Amino acid sequence: MEKFEVHILGCGSALPTTKHFASSQVVNIREKLFMIDCGEGAQLQLRKSKLKFSRLNHIFISHLHGDHCFGLMGLISTFSMLGRTADLHIHAPKELEKLLTPHLQFFCKGIGYKVLFHSVDTQQQACIYEDRSVTIYSIPMKHRIPCNGFLFVEKATPNHIRRDMIDFYQIPLHELNRIKNGSDYQLPDGTYIPNERLTTPSSPPRKYAYCSDTIYNQNIIEQIKGVDLLFHEATFAESEMARAKETFHTTASQAGKIASEAQVKQLMIGHFSARYDDENALLTEAQAIFPNTILAKENLYIKLE
Amino acid sequence: MEKFEVHILGCGSALPTTKHFASSQVVNIREKLFMIDCGEGAQLQLRKSKLKFSRLNHIFISHLHGDHCFGLMGLISTFSMLGRTADLHIHAPKELEKLLTPHLQFFCKGIGYKVLFHSVDTQQQACIYEDRSVTIYSIPMKHRIPCNGFLFVEKATPNHIRRDMIDFYQIPLHELNRIKNGSDYQLPDGTYIPNERLTTPSSPPRKYAYCSDTIYNQNIIEQIKGVDLLFHEATFAESEMARAKETFHTTASQAGKIASEAQVKQLMIGHFSARYDDENALLTEAQAIFPNTILAKENLYIKLE
Secondary structure, three states: OOOEEEEEEEOEOOOOOOOOOOOEEEEEEOOEEEEEEEOOOHHHHHHHHOOOHHHEEEEEOOOOOHHHHOOHHHHHHHHHHOOOOOOEEEEEOOHHHHHHHHHHHHHOOOOOOOEEEEEOOOOOOOEEEEOOOEEEEEEEOOOOOOOEEEEEEEOOOOOEEOHHHHHHHOOOHHHHHHHHOOOOEEOOOOOEEOHHHHEEOOOOOOEEEEEOOOOOOHHHHHHHOOOOEEEEEOOEOHHHHHHHHHHOOOEHHHHHHHHHHOOOOEEEEEOEOOOOOOOHHHHHHHHHHOOOEEEOOOOOEEEOO | OOOEEEEEEEOEOOOOOOOOOOOEEEEEEOOEEEEEEEOOOHHHHHHHHOOOHHHEEEEEOOOOOHHHOOOHHHHHHHHHHOOOOOOEEEEEOOHHHHHHHHHHHHHOOOOOOOEEEEEOOOOOOOEEEEOOOEEEEEEEOOOOOOOEEEEEEEOOOOOEEOHHHHHHHOOOHHHHHHHHOOOOEEOOOOOEEOHHHHEEOOOOOOEEEEEOOOOOOHHHHHHHOOOOEEEEEOOEOHHHHHHHHHOOOOEHHHHHHHHHHOOOOEEEEEOEOOOOOOOHHHHHHHHHHOOOEEEOOOOOEEEOO
16 A cells, blocks of 8 residues: 555644644655655654654645644755755645745755745635645635645545456556556457456545644534544543633544544544643543544654554 | 752753753753753653752753754743743843744744743853852853853852850850851950851862863863863764864863863763664763763763762
């Protein structure tokens, strides 16, 4: 199966702790890397992950709170020192370009590659990136400032050729690509062999949704329906519900509720408040609503099956 | 003895490694904390150090390369979230204020304390800070951009009272402060007892010098003469001398030479290039010139005796 992995670089929230780095993840789809959020220390964690810096061309920033973007300058500088030449694309709320440009000019003199900013409208469900492996959509969040999550939808892969049937009908090799992509085949005697007899269907396209930071918001359910993996913030436990509402964050059981209503396959919770020494209390609360829940953790990676 | 410690938060150089954080140290003098440089991740390391955030009121930035200042925004934001009200003073080359101000306005809305910038002239040996415990001087460095190190000189502490002599002469308690500070004492019969008979001298004031980043530069020797601890950058080994010159850095044996000529008591080397998996080669080179050398290391702290 083609590679589709989610690597957690940091899953803490705004205040530093001895356990967590600030928000940052890397999605690896067929060896193309997409970074989601870039909190302070993201480049250190990326180095630790052994993922190849040169495979990362797109960074998606959910919103402009420091714990989601203060690692950008360090990463951009490091890319420059490593001799990068490929364009780096940053998809983020529009204010970021104006904020970072003077710093790029001052700290990255002689930079050998372009940093290109793409403004994301945090109010819209929109396709913000597409290539032949993946389509990425924005998911509007409800937070104290403009914010959006991201939905990664894998492109369908070609059907699998049934070698036994190809041999049986003595189909020449140069026909195989068309058959993989769905064509039927006509025998020399004129008989049509339907594609379903020559191939087995490829796995259905996998989906990953990243939803952080946000207050509990049922509006997202339709868009993330049935994803293979949902990362949802769970900053607080149920006992801190008032604080969660006030700061536009979600509790662990609310994250479980979203996962359950969206019928996702697996839920990963993260963006933990610094007040929790042991996040198992959060896990227990989420699992009470949605059993197939796991805790995010630095240096964890999940393969989407 | 009064507290005078140096805590290493990060001692790597520009490129991230799995071993090192970027440059940052904290000098603790009598429970007042002074940060030197603030590379990315400094606040994480400060949290790990268990030093009290509220005791830190002054940050000294040697120069405006990212690996010495990209941690500032995170630290300032965190202080704000922790409800800080005390002024925070940042002593740095003058461009920093203009660079950081728009970020402070955007990312730290509603901040409850003042961030005050003090421009340091990197060309001058000058007193840049003074209180009743310490005087801090700038040490001009030679680097690719304006840069200065820092010399911390402890203020002399009062002499120690000799309890036996106080009892012998039956000196009243309210006279002790004056005697500690050097006064002689007159007995009721008119006899003068010289201060030397009533006290033992306090320890001589201790000194710490931070010299990074810089090419080998003998001009600093006079200013750092005899310090108790010298931190000197040693980015490269002798085999990379050409690279050291080109990038305005120092080799380990050059750092040893500076320590030896300045007759310091101890040398600590740091700011290691990412190319060295094992810095013991650097240590060996420095020790060949100046035996009392140690390697800087994250979470290490040194008490000045």
